[in-house]
Amino acid sequence: MSYIVDLQVRGSSLRVIKCMFREDEQISSLHSGSDSKQNSNKKLGEFLNLLKAVVKRKLESFPKDRLKTSIITGQELMREGQGSIEIKDPPTEAQQHLIRSLAKVLLHQFSSINGKVNTVNEGQDNLFLSLFVKKISIEQQSTSHVPIKLNFHEKINLGQHIDSILDSEETNESDTYHVGSADEFIIYPFCCLEEQGELKNGSILSTEFDKIDLELDEDDGFEGETLNNCINSVGNFDIPLSKQTLNLVNISYLPGTTFEGQWESLYFGNNIKERLYSYATISLKIARFKQTGDSNQEDITTLITNNKLLLVHGPPGTGKTTLCKALCQKLSVRREFSDCSDTIDTNYKGIIIELSCARIFSKWFGESSKNISIVFKDIEELLKVNEGRGIFICLLIDEVEAIASSRTNLSSRNESTDGIRVVNTLLTQLDRLKKYHNFLALATSNLLDSLDDAFVDRADGVFYVGNPTAEGILHILKVCIEEMITSGIILFHARSTGIKFFNKYQDILRKIAIKCSVCFFFYSTFTILFLSFLLHKKAFSLTVFVKHKYAINIDR
Known part of the structure; x- marks a missing residue:
């Protein structure tokens, strides 16, 4: 059986470790002249590998029923054995000294035996976990889960595996064909941005910004936006979004404490969470392959197309919006679609841009579609800046029926053509952004039948979330x-x-x-x-x- 483990590292302890690595490398760089930042990141990677190895060994000792979808907190880990301590946040000076000493000893043992954790005893395990682990989320891997890469040199029955996927809804789990090892733990360490102390003001200026020239009418009475005021601070980061766009959207950086634990608290039938996560991951992976594939780029673009749009619909109050935000949190934690390093740093791994449909509409004719164009233009600039950094941008459109209503129904009711222009603009802008491999659009709706057919047709997946059983x-x-x-x-x-x-x-x-x-x-x-x-x-x-x-x- 395979398990996906999201390992939330304690931010206060992680800051102590990073500070220790920086101090050590600054001293060594004075003598050797090597790049201290690169060496510090390397040591942090080794530390995370050690932490994953200790967590894996701990989970292997748990009974199988305990490894079903659940959350194991740091307090529970401390009750598992002797040697653990309760740490304060932020840690005291004595606890900081303990964190530094233990990390140095275990890293030396870990590196001296080529990445094996056999020399770390159980007492050290419990102490190590209590100091650095805040929470562990365990999710049993779906039986129809497709691995990141299928190795066709392995002796597997591909036809049997495909049959198990197609018949997964009709087959018992015990009868389903599994790919991979019997007991495998796929561990993703992460730390929420808010828990990492002082975040750097992540200016992401690039040469692309020299081309920014927002078109404003001369009669508007505004001086126009220059390069400086197009870069606005949202939270702890500078992003290329105009003030007009910021008035129409809500920005959230990932991974964030606001969304932590939401994925585990949600429960739906028919494996909706697993299927939604698979669709989102595969959509981003296909886009990544289209950009970095070895085959002819034009052939790939022609044969493999996806719109990067997922639609979630159902009655009000069933958790559709929460599910979408929790999905983005998991994508930022696991980052299966990215080839970038999984080293924990103070930069965001994803951004949720939540479009407020109520703010889009204006009493002035033509302003509503213009608002959509401005928002999507800014999102495109943000996509360009983050395209090569392994950071994805998610556009979340809640209650999308407000701006994607059926144009046929609008025409039959003799509605103003401004509503039709809004739908046309939305569809055109979505088609423009689908070329970016780090773009994902999530839309929720309470009224699927009222949506425009062209919008629904663009969705790579449509998921129904009903009332809980x-x-x-x-x-x-x-x-x-x-x-x-x-x-x-x-x-x-x-x-x-x-x-x-x-x-x-x-x-x-x-x-x-x-x-x-x-x-x-x-x-x-x-x-x-x-x-x-x-x-x-x-x-x-x-x-x-x-x-x-x-x-x-x-x-x-």
């Missing part, structure tokens, strides 16, 4: 209770744990989930959780008390 509601309940336990809202006695709680009241939670699944409306997650305690309070004793906020104390 009983199994999905049960998963939501568990995730929320786990979060309340972690945050200290639900407290247990020393002998009781969250795992025992779930095992004991599994049937009660399932009954609640089934009841909610047949209702005509979907309660909010916290309402369901609150009702579960109220309706079944006779099953266990509850004590509510105030400790900075209300908490629930499980007596038995």
Whole structure:
């Protein structure tokens, strides 16, 4: 079985390690004259390889049922064995000294035996993980998952593998053909930008910016935008977006703490998450191949085409927008589509540009389509700057029916032609950007039938997200209770744990989930959780008390 492991490194500890590497290389560069930055990045890469090796050995000792889709926090790792400690954020001076000493010792052991982790004992494992690991997200790899590269020299039955993919919805997991080793952990270390301390003001100026010349009417009364004011600061980075575009979109840098954990908290049937991730990754990989392939470039462009547009539709409130943002977070963490180094640095790995459809429309005729043109022109400049850096740009259009309504319906209702011009402009601009290998467009809609046929036809994949099933509601309940336990809202006695709680009241939670699944409306997650305690309070004793906020104390 293969598992995808997203390893979130503790940012405060990582800063200490980076500082140590820089200090060592500055001293050595004074004597040798070598590039200290390059050597420092090399050492950081070796450190991450050591961390991945230790995490892999730790996960190999876990029982199989524990390795199903789940999140293992640093606190849980500390309870797995002796030798771990609880570290403060930021770490104290004594803890910083411990981090430096342990890293030097383990790196020396690791490098002296050519990248093997056999000399690191279990006590060092637990201490190492408690100092550097914040959270581990484990996702069981889909049985129909296609590896990054298929080695045709391997003795595999390709026809059997294709049949397993085509019949995956009708075949039991145990009967499905697997490619790859029996127990494989694909580990992706990352650190959210906000946790890396002071971020550099990442100016991404390039020679392309000399060509920027936004067209403004002379009657507008504006002086026009020069090169300097076209480069605007958003967060901790300078990006080539005009002020007009920034008024129409929301910018998010990846990986970010805002989106961390959202992917694991979402649960949908029919493997929607896995299929959406595969479509997005393959779309970016095909674009990358078209640019770097060895074959004739013109033939590749003609034969292999993709629009890099994915459409997610379904009833309101089912998590479509959250799913899209969580997908972008995973793409920035795993970066399977990029050949760039996976070394953790302070630069962003992806950008979400969330287009606000409500701001696009204007009361003035022709202004709505002009707004779309300006936004897409700026996005194209941003794509050019990041094209060679392995950074992808995602355009997220929420409730896309506002700007992509059916032109046939608009004409039949004698609507203003301005709405039709908006749809035409959107389709034209999407066709312009699909040539960039680092571009991805995600669109959500509550009304699929109202969308223009040409827009739907451009989508590489269309995914339906419906109301959660009983199994999905049960998963939501568990995730929320786990979060309340972690945050200290639900407290247990020393002998009781969250795992025992779930095992004991599994049937009660399932009954609640089934009841909610047949209702005509979907309660909010916290309402369901609150009702579960109220309706079944006779099953266990509850004590509510105030400790900075209300908490629930499980007596038995």
